[in-house]
Amino acid sequence: MSSQVIEVKESKKSENEQLESLSKNIKRQKLFRNIICILLCIMSIFPFYIMIINATRPSAAIQQGLSLIPGTMFFTNISKLGSLSAGVGTPVMKAMLNSLCISVPATLFTVYFSSMTAYGVYVYNFKLRRIAWSFILGIMMIPTQVSIIGFYKFMIQIGLNDSYLPLIIPAVAAPSTVFFMRQYMKTALPLEIIDAARIDGSGEFYTFNTIATPLMKPALATQAIFAFIASWNNLYTPSIILSSSTKYTLPMFVQVLRSEQFRSDYGVIYVGLLLTVLPLFIVYFALSKYIIAGVALGGVKE
Amino acid sequence: MADISQKSNMGKKRKTVEYGRYGYLFIAPFFIVYAIFQLWPLVYTIWMSFMEYYSKGLKEIGPNFIGFKNIVNAFITTGKEGAVLFDTFTFKALGNTIFMWMLNFVPQILLSLLLASWFTDTRVKLKGQGAFKVTMFMPNIITAASLAVLFYSLFSINGPMTQLLKNMGAIPGNYDFMVHKLPTQILIAFIQFWMWYGNTMIVLIAGILGINPSLYEASRVDGANSKQIFYHITLPLLKPITLFVLVTSAIGGLQMYDIPSLFNVNQGGDGLPDFASTTITMYIRKLTLTSKDFGKAGAASVVLFLVTLIISLFFFFVLGEKEDRRQRKSRKGV
Numbered sequence: 001m002s003s004q005v006i007e008v009k010e011s012k013k014s015e016n017e018q019l020e021s022l023s024k025n026i027k028r029q030k031l032f033r034n035i036i037c038i039l040l041c042i043m044s045i046f047p048f049y050i051m052i053i054n055a056t057r058p059s060a061a062i063q064q065g066l067s068l069i070p071g072t073m074f075f076t077n078i079s080k081l082g083s084l085s086a087g088v089g090t091p092v093m094k095a096m097l098n099s100l101c102i103s104v105p106a107t108l109f110t111v112y113f114s115s116m117t118a119y120g121v122y123v124y125n126f127k128l129r130r131i132a133w134s135f136i137l138g139i140m141m142i143p144t145q146v147s148i149i150g151f152y153k154f155m156i157q158i159g160l161n162d163s164y165l166p167l168i169i170p171a172v173a174a175p176s177t178v179f180f181m182r183q184y185m186k187t188a189l190p191l192e193i194i195d196a197a198r199i200d201g202s203g204e205f206y207t208f209n210t211i212a213t214p215l216m217k218p219a220l221a222t223q224a225i226f227a228f229i230a231s232w233n234n235l236y237t238p239s240i241i242l243s244s245s246t247k248y249t250l251p252m253f254v255q256v257l258r259s260e261q262f263r264s265d266y267g268v269i270y271v272g273l274l275l276t277v278l279p280l281f282i283v284y285f286a287l288s289k290y291i292i293a294g295v296a297l298g299g300v301k302e
Numbered sequence: 303m304a305d306i307s308q309k310s311n312m313g314k315k316r317k318t319v320e321y322g323r324y325g326y327l328f329i330a331p332f333f334i335v336y337a338i339f340q341l342w343p344l345v346y347t348i349w350m351s352f353m354e355y356y357s358k359g360l361k362e363i364g365p366n367f368i369g370f371k372n373i374v375n376a377f378i379t380t381g382k383e384g385a386v387l388f389d390t391f392t393f394k395a396l397g398n399t400i401f402m403w404m405l406n407f408v409p410q411i412l413l414s415l416l417l418a419s420w421f422t423d424t425r426v427k428l429k430g431q432g433a434f435k436v437t438m439f440m441p442n443i444i445t446a447a448s449l450a451v452l453f454y455s456l457f458s459i460n461g462p463m464t465q466l467l468k469n470m471g472a473i474p475g476n477y478d479f480m481v482h483k484l485p486t487q488i489l490i491a492f493i494q495f496w497m498w499y500g501n502t503m504i505v506l507i508a509g510i511l512g513i514n515p516s517l518y519e520a521s522r523v524d525g526a527n528s529k530q531i532f533y534h535i536t537l538p539l540l541k542p543i544t545l546f547v548l549v550t551s552a553i554g555g556l557q558m559y560d561i562p563s564l565f566n567v568n569q570g571g572d573g574l575p576d577f578a579s580t581t582i583t584m585y586i587r588k589l590t591l592t593s594k595d596f597g598k599a600g601a602a603s604v605v606l607f608l609v610t611l612i613i614s615l616f617f618f619f620v621l622g623e624k625e626d627r628r629q630r631k632s633r634k635g636v
Binding site: 037040043044045047050051066113114117120124126132143147149152198208232257281284288295297 | 611
């Protein structure tokens with residue numbers, strides 16, 4: 001009897017030891033993982049940090065090597081950038097304004113017409129409904145870049161080259177946004193509400209604009225953020241359609257930073273880069289919660 | 303009684319038909335704009351690939367129908383040694399693109415999987431996950447063009463990173479990344495990797511969180527350890543999402559333009575050194591704007607389109623099959 005008690009005690013002891021070593025192991029794992037994650041975060045931030053530091057240093061000092069302490073030439077670099085980019089045709093602020101002139105209407109078009117299309121496919125039962133939906137799913141995978149040469153020639157033929165319209169109007173047809181909106185409608189927009197609106201005598205477009213759209217607000221906001229960023233960052237189509245330097249968008253201004261005029265002065269290049277990424281930094285840190293939630297939501301759409 | 307129910311049925315039918323017409327109105331803007339600005343340009347591009355069509359100075363030659371000549375020329379060069387398949391600029395550019403995409407994708411998916419499994423691990427809970435995610439995802443949002451120029455400045459011959467590596471003794475004193483082919487390609491792939499692993503990680507985390515938690519509980523009760531759970535539950539159930547990531551990344555990677563076009567290029571827009579960082583979209587743009595050889599550009603676009611189509615069809619078949627099987631199974635269950 002007593003020997004049994006001892007045995008039980010011993011086995012309990014060894015169990016405790018096991019648990020202890022397990023928790024030690026977990027702690028070690030935790031430390032290791034934290035270190036790796038912190039290193040990765042440093043990797044994400046470091047290039048931007050050097051960019052900010054170098055934006056405040058004179059070109060000669062930058063060529064001599066890396067520094068982690070800011071210099072004092074920030075405003076000199078900015079004024080130099082101003083005079084240099086005036087010679088090229090588009091100052092930074094003008095380029096940002098140009099980008100805004102494209103991105104804002106393009107975003108509104110994408111969000112409004114995509115939810116309208118999704119609403120049409122979701123709410124109404126018409127003959128070509130299934131075909132229309134399969135078509136939208138099918139073209140989701142075709143990137144615009146493959147037809148760029150036809151797009152370019154066609155825009156010349158109808159006199160829209162070197163204009164903002166070919167960069168704005170195509171935003172009406174955004175298949176992946178339509179897909180996302182329809183998936184969202186399935187959970188957030190009960191058909192009974194629409195029926196109730198009909199009984200109350202609301203017209204179809206009135207129902208969509210005043211009853212359905214407000215219910216879709218969270219999805220609309222997420223998609224608006226993504227559409228805006230995609231349009232703001234777009235380089236390929238604008239660089240083919242736009243030819244006069246006064247119409248350059250922000251990414252095209254970055255392209256100018258790579259050209260001969262700027263090659264000699266490194267401080268000015270870094271200041272230019274800093275100014276081009278600054279608006280996105282602000283947007284990102286204000287909206288990062290929604291952006292990351294949106295990415296997660298978009299991924300599980302399968 | 304029967305009469306009444308029939309009548310109400312008819313009434314319902316008429317009602318849906320009546321409202322159904324509005325469906326066309328709602329989807330019309332999408333389809334009209336798509337037809338004009340995307341479908342027609344695509345058809346036009348394919349049409350151009352069958353034409354001899356180029357500008358010489360101010361004179362425009364063509365379009366004259368020449369059949370498959372452009373497309374054949376995109377596949378085959380006929381030189382002194384006879385015809386050589388795939389030895390063309392189109393396929394060189396396509397090869398560069400695929401190579402740089404693979405260099406970025408393989409480490410990207412591995413790291414993302416590892417991080418996703420860490421962030422969802424219930425035994426070893428990491429603190430500050432939100433901050434980690436926000437920081438790792440950040441490069442994805444920033445203008446790719448700016449990032450390309452930033453990295454070019456950092457790694458050019460006098461750039462701070464090159465200097466740092468020289469001081470550490472990792473590379474010889476007069477080393478220049480930009481005159482070597484493979485280092486240039488690796489740097490471009492690295493920027494892509496650096497931009498996208500955060501995004502992939504978040505998608506995979508969402509996928510793992512979508513897996514039924516009772517499966518994990520059951521396996522824990524059965525005495526499985528973390529490794530076994532990861533390999534036998536998480537990975538197999540994550541397959542559709544991993545496939546989705548693979549295909550979207552592959553299609554996006556084929557269109558790779560912003561980074562290589564602003565990284566190591568000359569004034570003409572050729573990827574240096576020796577064409578090694580020219581992607582297929584850069585090549586198409588050059589044929590369109592600089593060479594003004596629209597037939598050739600059309601043929602290169604058709605090649606890109608075909609490759610994209612094959613990849614997305616693969617995606618639809620693999621996933622579609624799965625869905626079918628799942629449906630059949632559930633039907634059997636019922």
